[in-house]
Amino acid sequence: xxxxxxxxxxSGQRRGSKGHFHTYLTKFIPEPLVLLLYAMVIGIVGGxxxxxxxxxIDLVSALFFTFFKTHLHFMGIFDVFLLPIIGLLIVxxxxxxxAPEAKGHGVPEVMAAIAENGSxxxxxxxxxxxxxxxxxxxxxxxxxxEGPIVQIxxxxxxxxxxxxxxxxxxxxxxxxxxxxxxxAATFNAPIGGVMFATEVILGSFALQNFTSIxxxxxxxxxxxxxxxxxxxxxxxxxxxVGQFSVYWIYAILGIVAxxxxxxxxxxxxxxxxxxDARKWPFWVKAAFGGGIVGLLGVFFPQIFGVGYPTxxxxxxxxxxxxxxxxxxxxxLFATSITIAAGGSGGVFSPGLYQGAMLGGxxxxxxxxxxxxxxxxxxxxxxxxxxxxxxxxxQAPVTAIMMLFEMTGDYNIILPLMITSVLAATVTGALxxxxxxxxxxxxxxxxxxxRRQADRMKAVSVGEAVxxxxxxxxxxxxxxxxxxxxxxxxxxxxxxxxAKGVLLGSVARAQVLEALNDRxxxxxLSDLLPKEIYRIDERADLAQALxxxxxxxxxxxxxxxxxxxxxxxGSSDIIHAxxxxx
Numbered sequence: 001x002x003x004x005x006x007x008x009x010x011s012g013q014r015r016g017s018k019g020h021f022h023t024y025l026t027k028f029i030p031e032p033l034v035l036l037l038y039a040m041v042i043g044i045v046g047g048x049x050x051x052x053x054x055x056x057i058d059l060v061s062a063l064f065f066t067f068f069k070t071h072l073h074f075m076g077i078f079d080v081f082l083l084p085i086i087g088l089l090i091v092x093x094x095x096x097x098x099a100p101e102a103k104g105h106g107v108p109e110v111m112a113a114i115a116e117n118g119s120x121x122x123x124x125x126x127x128x129x130x131x132x133x134x135x136x137x138x139x140x141x142x143x144x145x146e147g148p149i150v151q152i153x154x155x156x157x158x159x160x161x162x163x164x165x166x167x168x169x170x171x172x173x174x175x176x177x178x179x180x181x182x183x184a185a186t187f188n189a190p191i192g193g194v195m196f197a198t199e200v201i202l203g204s205f206a207l208q209n210f211t212s213i214x215x216x217x218x219x220x221x222x223x224x225x226x227x228x229x230x231x232x233x234x235x236x237x238x239x240x241v242g243q244f245s246v247y248w249i250y251a252i253l254g255i256v257a258x259x260x261x262x263x264x265x266x267x268x269x270x271x272x273x274x275x276d277a278r279k280w281p282f283w284v285k286a287a288f289g290g291g292i293v294g295l296l297g298v299f300f301p302q303i304f305g306v307g308y309p310t311x312x313x314x315x316x317x318x319x320x321x322x323x324x325x326x327x328x329x330x331x332l333f334a335t336s337i338t339i340a341a342g343g344s345g346g347v348f349s350p351g352l353y354q355g356a357m358l359g360g361x362x363x364x365x366x367x368x369x370x371x372x373x374x375x376x377x378x379x380x381x382x383x384x385x386x387x388x389x390x391x392x393x394q395a396p397v398t399a400i401m402m403l404f405e406m407t408g409d410y411n412i413i414l415p416l417m418i419t420s421v422l423a424a425t426v427t428g429a430l431x432x433x434x435x436x437x438x439x440x441x442x443x444x445x446x447x448x449x450r451r452q453a454d455r456m457k458a459v460s461v462g463e464a465v466x467x468x469x470x471x472x473x474x475x476x477x478x479x480x481x482x483x484x485x486x487x488x489x490x491x492x493x494x495x496x497x498a499k500g501v502l503l504g505s506v507a508r509a510q511v512l513e514a515l516n517d518r519x520x521x522x523x524l525s526d527l528l529p530k531e532i533y534r535i536d537e538r539a540d541l542a543q544a545l546x547x548x549x550x551x552x553x554x555x556x557x558x559x560x561x562x563x564x565x566x567x568x569g570s571s572d573i574i575h576a577x578x579x580x581x
Contacts, residue, residue: 022164035170035212039177042160043216046153046181047223053130053149054186054228060138061305080140081298084338085290087139091132092286092342099128104339105347106133106151108439110179110201113158115445119171121158125151132344140297140304141290142334147346149186153178154201169460169540173209176201177216184217185224187233192402193217199395200436208459232406235312240376247415249366249375250383253359254419257384258426260358261391264351265427265435268336269442275340282342289341293334302327303334307353311385314360317377321364328357347435351392352385359384382407383419390420391427394434399424461544462537464576465558465566471496474503474525478514481524485511492555494567495524502564504528505555534559541573 025034064083073079095103102109102125113121133148157178161171176197184193194217198205275285296303302310310327313319319327335350362384363377382403390399399420404413427434433441440446470490472481474497485493485508492507506527514520514527534557535544544556548570555569 020165022166022170032211035173036215038160038164038170038174039212039216040219042153042157042174042177043181043219044223045156045160046178046216047185047220049126049130049152049156050149050182050185050220050224051227053134053145053152056130056134057137057145057306060134062138064139078298080301080304081291081294084140084293084297084304085287087135087141088286088290088293088338088341088343089283090139091136091141091344092282094135095128095132095342095344096282099125101125102129102132102151102344103342104344105436105439106147106149106344107200107346107348107436110151110154110175111436112440112443112445113154114172114175114201115440118168119158119175120162121151121155121175123155123159123162125155126159129155129344133346136338136343136345137305140293141338141343141345142293142303142305142307142331142350143338143343143345143347144306144349144352145346146183146186146348148344149182150179150196150201150346153180153182167460167538167540172202173212176209177213180213180217181220184221185228187402187406188221188224188228188231189233189402189405190214190217190221191405192398193221195398195401196395199398200393208463232408234308234315234382234406236315236378236382236407236409240374240379243374246370246373246375247418249373249380250415250418251422253362253380253384254387254422255426256362257355257358257387257419258391258423259430260354261351261388261423261427261435262430264332264354264388264392265431265433265438267332268339268347268435269438271333271336272340285340286342289337289343292337293341296330296334300327300330303330306349307331308349311353311356314356314381315378317360317363317381319357319360321361324357324361324364328354328361331357347392348389351389351435355385355388356381358388379412379415383412383415386416387419387423391423392435394424394428394437396420396424459541459576460537461535461539461541461556461558461568462560462565464541464572465537465568470494472506472524473498474523474528476524477520478511478522478524478527479520481506481511482515482520492569495528497525502557502566504557505567505569533557534564535568536560537565541576544568545570545573 022034064087068083069079075081099122106129113119129148129151133145136143137145154175157174158171161174166174179201180193180197183196184190194213197213198209202209275289278285314324331350331353335347338345359381360377363380366373366375366380367377386399386403390396400416403416470488470493472484472493472495474495490508492505494505495503497503503525506524510527514522533547533551533553535547537558537560547556548554555567557564558566558568
């Protein structure tokens with residue numbers, strides 16, 4: 001009797017685990033439809049989560065800038081100076097106590113969870129990140145709300161997957177669905193949410209992830225439109241991008257935006273390094289950083305919080321050249337200091353803010369030098385927003401789709417593509433890491449290499465196996481089998497017994513070798529190895545490849561509920577991997 005070795009089931013799918021709900025459900029509903037159902041649930045929660053998060057920020061902002069400010073009237077023009085200090089002190093202590101991973105941007109922490117921790121994010125992050133970021137932004141911290149909502153949505157997706165006992169590759173998908181849902185509802189941009197989840201979070205446009213993320217983003221955006229209104233994130237004016245003969249301006253804009261994105265990345269991490277090098281207690285860092293932000297805000301309150309009203313003014317060409325340049329620099333430092341001092345918030349929105357200020361300034365200069373070019377300064381400001389984001393995040397596709405979706409103006413698409421691609425190219429040439437991945441690289445985590453390995457975990461053996469291959473009966477003679485091989489020109493065949501049970505496989509070369517050894521009358525079953533190794537269809541490709549390497553075999557018998565359904569070889573794994581690129 002042949003010995004049988006079996007690979008372990010993937011995490012969350014071991015027999016007797018709570019993953020039995022998913023297994024039970026897939027007996028009645030095809031698994032792809034079950035995943036879409038999960039994505040819909042995450043989209044619903046993500047949509048309501050984004051709405052509640054926005055409302056929470058508004059509430060905290062009213063508390064600080066109305067209630068607290070009223071009681072600080074004795075300080076005169078410095079009445080807002082203490083607000084960021086109070087906010088950062090509360091946030092840093094709160095995060096330090098309950099969930100240290102909720103400190104900072106949000107997006108790198110999600111990427112790290114996928115790469116290092118099997119996509120596991122603690123459920124408490126949902127609540128800690130929401131409260132900490134709302135406090136930070138509402139008290140004047142110069143950070144964005146998109147990074148936090150990405151981490152909040154991703155944390156729920158991970159928690160949902162853990163609760164259902166899903167395998168790691170599906171938890172990863174649920175994390176991406178949560179991220180896409182958060183962006184979609186926040187910006188009223190479902191396409192942008194899908195692109196962000198695939199390009200930034202997963203780093204892959206693999207088709208098997210795409211459908212679920214789309215469903216999650218669409219459902220979330222629909223809920224956002226009901227409660228937040230069906231209008232663009234920014235009130236875009238009617239843009240005039242000029243004739244094709246002046247499109248060289250957008251090439252220059254892309255280069256400048258790429259250079260500024262590089263500066264943004266470097267300054268952010270240099271200031272963070274400076275704060276980390278100080279051996280001060282956390283509360284001293286929070287008070288010091290909050291004091292600087294508060295002092296800047298006394299004279300330039302436009303740098304407080306997310307700053308979208310100021311972005312609107314730039315898009316409408318209502319800000320002067322000097323003020324645009326001053327706000328560009330101050331926002332850069334205010335955001336970096338807020339993050340470094342222990343704040344909780346994103347770097348996505350500050351990047352858009354800086355892009356609007358940079359583009360607004362460049363737009364004014366160009367319209368002064370070329371008054372008859374037909375280009376509006378507001379159009380250049382909007383396109384520069386995409387450029388700075390494309391460069392800093394190294395995500396040109398997301399930048400293009402999101403800004404196009406926000407403007408709804410097809411005329412902007414060509415300039416948008418020129419600027420975004422050039423900006424990403426320039427920043428990529430100067431820095432091998434994006435504003436998100438640099439945080440991970442400094443911890444020794446090479447995210448791009450890990451993503452390549454993660455692609456192998458994203459596909460199950462059952463998805464890659466071919467069950468309807470060339471089949472032979474084990475009772476055939478070697479000579480009969482060779483005749484079938486000659487006729488079908490296959491390089492190997494599945495072997496079944498008289499009852500149709502799959503036994504394994506034999507290669508064309510094996511049959512030819514046996515024929516040359518004058519074993520033409522032997523049965524085909526004699527060519528089967530003494531040990532047949534099998535693997536559960538729910539295991540991923542990485543597990544299958546590891547098992548093949550350890551056992552020094554070229555194929556494994558794939559089983560469903562202990563019953564063989566097919567064979568997977570190393571060539572199948574290579575083909576499946578290449579199809580994901």
